[in-house]
Amino acid sequence: MSIVIDSPLDMHLHLRDGDMLKVVAPLSATYFSGAIIMPNLIPPVTTKDEVISYKQRIIEASKDNSFNPYMTLFFKPTYSREFLSEVKDKISAIKLYPAGVTTNSDGGVTGFNIDELEDTLNSMSEFNIPLSIHGETNGFVMDREAEFASIYEMLASNFPNLKIIMEHITTRESVALLDRYENLYATITLHHLLITLDDVAGGMLQPHLFCKPIAKRPEDREALREVAFSGHPKVMFGSDSAPHPQDRKEASFCSAGVFTAPIALQLLTELFLENSNLDNLQKFISTNAQNIYDIEVPKKRVILEERDFIIPNRYGTVVPIYAGEQIKYSIKEIVC
Amino acid sequence: MSIVIDSPLDMHLHLRDGDMLKVVAPLSATYFSGAIIMPNLIPPVTTKDEVISYKQRIIEASKDNSFNPYMTLFFKPTYSREFLSEVKDKISAIKLYPAGVTTNSDGGVTGFNIDELEDTLNSMSEFNIPLSIHGETNGFVMDREAEFASIYEMLASNFPNLKIIMEHITTRESVALLDRYENLYATITLHHLLITLDDVAGGMLQPHLFCKPIAKRPEDREALREVAFSGHPKVMFGSDSAPHPQDRKEASFCSAGVFTAPIALQLLTELFLENSNLDNLQKFISTNAQNIYDIEVPKKRVILEERDFIIPNRYGTVVPIYAGEQIKYSIKEIVC
Numbered sequence: 001m002s003i004v005i006d007s008p009l010d011m012h013l014h015l016r017d018g019d020m021l022k023v024v025a026p027l028s029a030t031y032f033s034g035a036i037i038m039p040n041l042i043p044p045v046t047t048k049d050e051v052i053s054y055k056q057r058i059i060e061a062s063k064d065n066s067f068n069p070y071m072t073l074f075f076k077p078t079y080s081r082e083f084l085s086e087v088k089d090k091i092s093a094i095k096l097y098p099a100g101v102t103t104n105s106d107g108g109v110t111g112f113n114i115d116e117l118e119d120t121l122n123s124m125s126e127f128n129i130p131l132s133i134h135g136e137t138n139g140f141v142m143d144r145e146a147e148f149a150s151i152y153e154m155l156a157s158n159f160p161n162l163k164i165i166m167e168h169i170t171t172r173e174s175v176a177l178l179d180r181y182e183n184l185y186a187t188i189t190l191h192h193l194l195i196t197l198d199d200v201a202g203g204m205l206q207p208h209l210f211c212k213p214i215a216k217r218p219e220d221r222e223a224l225r226e227v228a229f230s231g232h233p234k235v236m237f238g239s240d241s242a243p244h245p246q247d248r249k250e251a252s253f254c255s256a257g258v259f260t261a262p263i264a265l266q267l268l269t270e271l272f273l274e275n276s277n278l279d280n281l282q283k284f285i286s287t288n289a290q291n292i293y294d295i296e297v298p299k300k301r302v303i304l305e306e307r308d309f310i311i312p313n314r315y316g317t318v319v320p321i322y323a324g325e326q327i328k329y330s331i332k333e334i335v336c
Numbered sequence: 337m338s339i340v341i342d343s344p345l346d347m348h349l350h351l352r353d354g355d356m357l358k359v360v361a362p363l364s365a366t367y368f369s370g371a372i373i374m375p376n377l378i379p380p381v382t383t384k385d386e387v388i389s390y391k392q393r394i395i396e397a398s399k400d401n402s403f404n405p406y407m408t409l410f411f412k413p414t415y416s417r418e419f420l421s422e423v424k425d426k427i428s429a430i431k432l433y434p435a436g437v438t439t440n441s442d443g444g445v446t447g448f449n450i451d452e453l454e455d456t457l458n459s460m461s462e463f464n465i466p467l468s469i470h471g472e473t474n475g476f477v478m479d480r481e482a483e484f485a486s487i488y489e490m491l492a493s494n495f496p497n498l499k500i501i502m503e504h505i506t507t508r509e510s511v512a513l514l515d516r517y518e519n520l521y522a523t524i525t526l527h528h529l530l531i532t533l534d535d536v537a538g539g540m541l542q543p544h545l546f547c548k549p550i551a552k553r554p555e556d557r558e559a560l561r562e563v564a565f566s567g568h569p570k571v572m573f574g575s576d577s578a579p580h581p582q583d584r585k586e587a588s589f590c591s592a593g594v595f596t597a598p599i600a601l602q603l604l605t606e607l608f609l610e611n612s613n614l615d616n617l618q619k620f621i622s623t624n625a626q627n628i629y630d631i632e633v634p635k636k637r638v639i640l641e642e643r644d645f646i647i648p649n650r651y652g653t654v655v656p657i658y659a660g661e662q663i664k665y666s667i668k669e670i671v672c
Binding site: 140141142196197198200201202204205206207208210214217218249250251252253254255256319323 | 476477478532533534536537538540541542543544546550553554585586587588589590591592655659
């Protein structure tokens with residue numbers, strides 16, 4: 001059987017900057033046609049110039065002409081209609097972080113006061129700029145995403161023409177929202193399809209599986225699997241692949257983030273062939289995203305085969321998910 | 337104000353063996369009059385000879401005549417009345433581990449078949465040997481202890497003359513059981529009075545706060561605090577202090593266990609003086625345990641004072657809880 005994925009897209013990716021960017025950008029660029037690039041650098045990406053220059057650095061680092069970085073801004077409620085009008089052709093979305101909920105999110109939104117947000121969100125609606133959201137409160141770690149549901153609902157109902165992407169959803173509550181509001185969409189990571197809190201902290205503690213939002217309960221994973229495996233048209237793959245050096249993970253204070261980008265296609269192939277089919281994988285990993293974001297993507301055909309592959313122990317200084325373990329599928333060929 | 341604790345007891349302690357024993361035994365022996373010593377060595381302590389020789393090694397390592405190690409056996413349903421009769425004067429309890437639920441528990445009990453257990457438990461009742469239990473199922477990590485409640489209830493009601501110690505309880509469900517069955521008692525650790533899952537995995541991941549049972553929800557911690565701070569007569573301090581070398585904690589697979597023994601008295605003093613009083617601390621840390629276990633304890637008076645203390649970064653190769661942080665109380669004097 002020939003396993004073909006056309007123009008895979010990673011709709012939620014962290015590439016960081018500097019030396020780390022040089023290590024990880026080629027690992028995504030080789031396998032994917034494009035990726036939505038998260039703006040939470042230090043300082044975050046908030047101006048047109050920063051978008052342009054970060055994109056340029058990504059293109060230089062990625063060494064692959066068939067990879068398109070879709071850029072984002074770090075949401076600020078101070079973005080004016082004029083600013084957005086000027087920047088809209090350079091970005092594919094604006095990413096909203098509640099303050100303090102994850103890596104480099106300190107400058108994010110505090111409180112969700114509609115009066116404060118509405119000018120910016122109305123202009124985004126007008127220009128058809130999707131709002132991408134890290135949907136967590138500052139509550140108890142297992143409740144944060146479920147508690148955020150009411151904010152998703154408030155935004156979805158008050159801004160019906162705004163496309164809202166619930167990023168890296170992890171709970172059954174978030175899955176349920178998808179069919180309740182026409183303008184809510186979602187990304188799902190590979191690792192949240194694979195693991196629960198039991199994998200992170202149920203046996204030995206595994207820092208390389210620690211991320212935000214944290215992996216939840218088995219019934220949450222089941223809801224994510226069901227909606228992803230069905231090829232649901234509002235659901236896209238977004239790896240949230242986040243590289244941290246090994247010594248920032250295996251430490252007394254471990255940073256949040258799971259590194260999956262270079263093995264995501266192989267593991268998704270295994271998951272979908274065992275639980276769904278290749279058609280739905282194609283929707284999850286490319287077609288749905290093209291429709292939701294209304295984008296043209298570089299042509300890239302990834303051909304996989306059933307052949308054992310040992311996941312490397314490290315990519316540069318970064319330890320990937322399931323480091324050193326054997327998986328079932330390998331990349332055979334990439335045709336651009 | 338003079339802060340005096342008389343004959344503090346640690347009713348749940350891991351001292352391990354070999355080099356580690358030599359590092360940690362003096363740290364408990366200096367501050368405590370005695371401790372219930374967990375038997376989960378490799379291989380576990382299951383014979384009279386092993387109890388005697390392990391006790392001897394502890395006494396040699398602890399270098400303090402005013403410290404009494406109260407020994408335990410690793411529960412096996414094959415222990416006969418004859419064996420128990422012979423060993424009963426050498427032990428203070430028998431510790432039951434469900435198989436596979438924590439460090440070195442592989443040889444534990446699988447299933448809780450009353451027919452299989454009753455001979456041993458009836459003999460333990462007859463000889464008044466307390467049954468100490470690590471009460472977790474193999475279920476989802478946040479549910480394991482709550483799921484175990486029905487087993488506690490089954491044992492408590494079927495063996496009304498058996499003293500059953502619910503070790504290191506972490507949930508409101510376990511607290512509620514205390515007043516429902518006359519023969520159920522509990523230990524509570526320092527760290528479960530201090531932290532929730534938010535401290536382990538809500539900000540950065542903190543391997544030195546990772547233990548089994550894992551820290552639970554804020555409302556669970558509240559229930560533990562309430563019952564401990566009240567001086568409830570069925571509740572005892574058991575640190576579950578468990579030393580692992582730093583490189584086994586700050587690793588891709590991190591062992592479970594929080595090391596608290598040498599700073600437990602200082603931190604408990606702070607907690608109780610802020611939330612309760614010294615009388616209830618005395619009950620929690622000594623009097624209740626003496627009554628429950630019906631033991632005489634070596635006299636040791638620990639005098640503390642309000643003076644800043646910086647927790648060491650390491651004791652040997654072991655990183656303690658709150659390493660490097662400043663706390664409010666110091667040990668002033670120990671009078672034996």
